Structures are given as C-alpha cells and as structure tokens.
C-alpha cells in the first residue's frame with residue numbers, strides 16, 4: 274500500500290502568533306484524523322516557524338514538518354540560503370522542490386531542482402517534487418508532453434534508490450490559488466500518466482510504490498472525489514491549509 278499524504282503548504286503566510294494558533298487548531302482534532310504509517314499529514318510553514326512546528330509535532334506521530342525550499346549547495350558563502358543539512362539537523366522530514374512559484378518567480382529550472390533533490394536525499398529528507406503545466410499548455414493539449422519533459426529532465430535522472438525516496442505532486446498551474454480545480458478525471462489521467470512513465474523508466478513495482486499527490490485549489494468540497502481516484506495518493510493544499518477546520522475535513526476525506 275502506498276503512503277497517503279495530506280500536505281499543507283502555508284507559503285509566505287502567517288506570523289509567529291497566527292502560526293502557533295494554526296498549528297494548535299490543526300492538532301486539536303488530531304485524534305479524528307486516523308493517521309498511521311500509511312496516512313500522514315505534512316505541514317510546511319515558513320522557515321522562521323519550523324522550529325515551533327517541529328517542537329509541537331513531536332507529540333503527534335505521523336504529523337511531519339516540511340520546509341518549503343532548500344539550497345542546492347552543501348554549505349558556505351551563500352547568504353540567505355538554508356541547506357538541507359541544516360534542515361535535517363532540526364529533524365525536518367520533507368522539503369518542497371519545484372513548486373511552480375519557485376520555478377516562475379525564482380527561475381528554478383530542472384538541473385537546479387535536481388541538485389536540490391540530491392541535497393535533500395543525501396540528508397535523508399524526502400523531497401516533494403512538484404510538476405504541472407500552465408494554462409496555455411493545457412489549452413493546446415500539450416500537457417502530457419510538458420509534464421514528461423519536467424520528469425525526464427529532473428527526477429528521471431535519479432537512480433532507482435533516488436526515485437523511490439521522493440513524493441511527486443502534480444499541480445496544474447492554472448488550478449493553483451485560482452479556485453479552478455482540475456476535475457477528478459483530469460487529475461487522475463495525469464497521475465496515471467506519471468505512474469506509467471515511472472514504470473517505463475524504472476519498473477512497475479517502483480511506480481506502484483510512489484505517492485503522487487494532487488495540488489491546485491483542493492478544498493473540503495472536492496477533496497473526497499479527488500482522493501477517491503486510483504492514482505491520487507493525497508493532496509498538496511495551499512489556501513485551504515490555512516483554515517484549520519477546512520484542512521481537518523480534507524484530511525478526513527482520505528481513507
């Protein structure tokens with residue numbers, strides 16, 4: 274059985290007070306989430322609040338903390354950067370890599386993302402690798418080709434050990450923060466495609482073991498239908514992860 278994951282990407286939101294409150298509100302209902310080794314919650318707060326989340330998450334098994342980014346470098350004179358080693362040293366378990374906002378606003382490309390993934394894995398942090406097409410590519414019906422290139426040029430450069438130690442998130446850019454969710458059929462079709470590509474490059478066994486999350490305007494209304502699809506193993510949730518009640522409902526939507 275593949276791991277199911279509900280990840281909350283807080284992006285550049287909250288401050289210390291609201292981050293603590295959000296964390297407390299999310300954990301208040303912990304007992305209703307039914308988490309276990311194969312059903313996990315991952316919270317990705319901004320860097321300054323990682324330690325708060327880490328301290329608090331210690332009381333909640335299967336609730337893990339992710340960083341929203343890490344450096345492609347090991348260490349040294351890179352002012353403003355945070356290394357995977359630093360994150361590992363405070364027990365961060367996951368890191369987002371290749372989010373469309375990083376690709377778009379910070380010019381992060383395939384090779385750089387591959388270096389970040391390798392840094393994370395060297396430090397035993399699991400990368401959550403994001404991919405997905407912009408609207409014009411979807412309109413031109415070229416999304417499969419686009420996503421294949423994102424996979425080929427980045428994570429398919431990893432060996433079998435590497436590919437087995439990551440999570441993939443399919444996030445169509447036109448669905449992120451827009452309220453325009455991909456339909457379960459649209460999402461499932463791409464997830465199945467990604468899994469077929471994994472099987473072709475590695476093996477069916479490897480493909481079947483990798484969790485593929487959907488992201489893009491997931492909310493309490495659409496979560497159950499999305500998570501009911503055969504190849505959708507959970508969600509990467511932005512806006513709705515900032516509302517504890519709604520996030521709780523999304524967590525409970527996955528069986």
Ligand code: PGA
Nearest residue numbers: 449450489490510511512
């Ligand atoms: P959204 O963001 O749920 O607000 O669309 C998802 C994401 O960017 O990961």
